Amino acid sequence: MKRRITLKINGKVYSHEVEPRMLLIHYLREVVGFTGPHIGCETSICGACTVALDEKIVKSCTMLAVQADGREVLTIEGLASNGTLHPVQEAFWNEHALQCGFCTPGMIMASKQLLERNPRPTDEQIRHALEGNLCRCTGYQHIVNAVRTAASRMGA
Amino acid sequence: MIPQEFEYSAPTSLEEALHLISDGSAKVLAGGLSLIPLMKLRLAAPGHVVDLGRVPGLSYIREEGGKLHIGAMTTHYQIESSALVHSRCPLLAETAAHIGDVQVRNAGTIGGSVAHADPAADYPAALLALDAQVRLVTASGERTLPIQDFLVDTLTTALEPGELVAEVIVDVDVDGATGFCYQKMAHAASGFAIVGAAVRVRRSNGRVSFSRVGITGLAPKAFRATGVESLLQTPDDVASAAGAVADGIEANSDLAASAEYRCQMARVYTARALRQALARIA
Numbered sequence: 001m002k003r004r005i006t007l008k009i010n011g012k013v014y015s016h017e018v019e020p021r022m023l024l025i026h027y028l029r030e031v032v033g034f035t036g037p038h039i040g041c042e043t044s045i046c047g048a049c050t051v052a053l054d055e056k057i058v059k060s061c062t063m064l065a066v067q068a069d070g071r072e073v074l075t076i077e078g079l080a081s082n083g084t085l086h087p088v089q090e091a092f093w094n095e096h097a098l099q100c101g102f103c104t105p106g107m108i109m110a111s112k113q114l115l116e117r118n119p120r121p122t123d124e125q126i127r128h129a130l131e132g133n134l135c136r137c138t139g140y141q142h143i144v145n146a147v148r149t150a151a152s153r154m155g156a
Numbered sequence: 157m158i159p160q161e162f163e164y165s166a167p168t169s170l171e172e173a174l175h176l177i178s179d180g181s182a183k184v185l186a187g188g189l190s191l192i193p194l195m196k197l198r199l200a201a202p203g204h205v206v207d208l209g210r211v212p213g214l215s216y217i218r219e220e221g222g223k224l225h226i227g228a229m230t231t232h233y234q235i236e237s238s239a240l241v242h243s244r245c246p247l248l249a250e251t252a253a254h255i256g257d258v259q260v261r262n263a264g265t266i267g268g269s270v271a272h273a274d275p276a277a278d279y280p281a282a283l284l285a286l287d288a289q290v291r292l293v294t295a296s297g298e299r300t301l302p303i304q305d306f307l308v309d310t311l312t313t314a315l316e317p318g319e320l321v322a323e324v325i326v327d328v329d330v331d332g333a334t335g336f337c338y339q340k341m342a343h344a345a346s347g348f349a350i351v352g353a354a355v356r357v358r359r360s361n362g363r364v365s366f367s368r369v370g371i372t373g374l375a376p377k378a379f380r381a382t383g384v385e386s387l388l389q390t391p392d393d394v395a396s397a398a399g400a401v402a403d404g405i406e407a408n409s410d411l412a413a414s415a416e417y418r419c420q421m422a423r424v425y426t427a428r429a430l431r432q433a434l435a436r437i438a
Binding site: 001003019020021022023026042043044045047050053056057058059062063064066067069110113114129131132133 | 157158159160161162163164166185188189192193195196205207209233256257258259260262263345346347
């Protein structure tokens with residue numbers, strides 16, 4: 001039996017009837033149309049589907065849409081404001097922290113969470129915080145550089 | 157990968173939740189990090205899922221009567237970042253920080269983890285070393301079990317139909333007299349423990365006066381390595397005591413690690429954990 005859920009996504013309220021078995025990632029991509037979060041491994045390992053739920057990042061492939069009812073979701077689409085990139089997005093651009101870009105939305109959400117909790121991370125802490133996000137192109141070094149750059153920019 | 161259809165309930169009180177699960181046919185959903193992957197693979201296909209996400213009063217960490225009480229819906233992140241857990245039960249904070257990754261720790265709960273009883277989960281090792289108890293509630297009553305009685309076998313606990321894990325209760329370590337450490341060999345992709353060793357030790361007059369060793373990943377269920385504990389008479393005994401960790405154990409074997417390799421890694425990681433724990437005693 002379908003169930004009505006109402007939640008805020010990137011600052012706007014959405015309400016839909018969904019099957020309880022619908023995963024949050026499918027709801028975001030196929031029902032609402034936010035295709036920034038990607039479906040990679042679908043087994044809660046790769047982190048491409050990472051979104052923030054009430055300001056805590058989660059893997060939206062391992063959460064039911066009904067679990068997010070009444071809560072607030074932030075996807076990569078909600079980071080830039082009025083055409084101005086979030087400092088983490090800008091740093092990924094400037095530091096060439098992506099090649100194919102598939103993992104990037106998740107990487108940026110995880111990096112943003114790290115800098116909220118630890119504004120001055122060491123390289124080791126950056127790597128630890130991005131453990132849940134896999135990149136098959138960059139070898140990670142440019143991603144670590146980008147997070148470090150974003151940290152100094154945001155701390156300035 | 158989409159789960160099979162199911163009926164979904166989101167109770168808003170503990171009474172309502174206990175009523176919904178009272179006939180034993182529903183599956184309880186906590187953070188979802190264990191249940192949802194099983195449902196996606198259709199290894200689990202419950203007809204009715206009861207989501208505890210809206211039940212108030214199940215997420216807390218408080219000190220009572222010399223013990224730390226942790227509500228079932230408390231997330232790994234809440235435990236790893238709690239000042240109270242760091243000061244009163246640092247082994248549990250250290251273990252929580254090793255679970256999965258940031259996203260998993262933000263959503264996964266201690267109650268969900270212990271109820272799932274994955275033989276490679278991190279918490280059971282620490283909970284065994286902390287002489288933990290699990291408080292279970294039903295619509296009509298409650299009971300409290302030591303963790304070693306609660307964990308029955310791979311993915312199997314002593315939970316009866318209609319019972320819910322309400323909280324986990326652990327010993328409190330005061331004033332730095334207890335050394336602690338959790339060391340694990342993590343699976344490269346999943347982060348699960350191929351083997352993990354959680355230990356607590358105290359010293360007195362150059363001897364080891366107290367030790368607890370909990371081992372996960374090695375056997376079908378996490379266990380307390382009492383053989384290691386009894387061999388650890390002085391700090392010089394670490395290597396020989398840790399060498400006994402796999403004695404009499406029927407070790408797990410899978411693609412990540414053969415039984416023989418797991419046993420050897422259990423000896424190595426137990427020794428590392430014991431050494432670090434002894435070095436940490438204030």
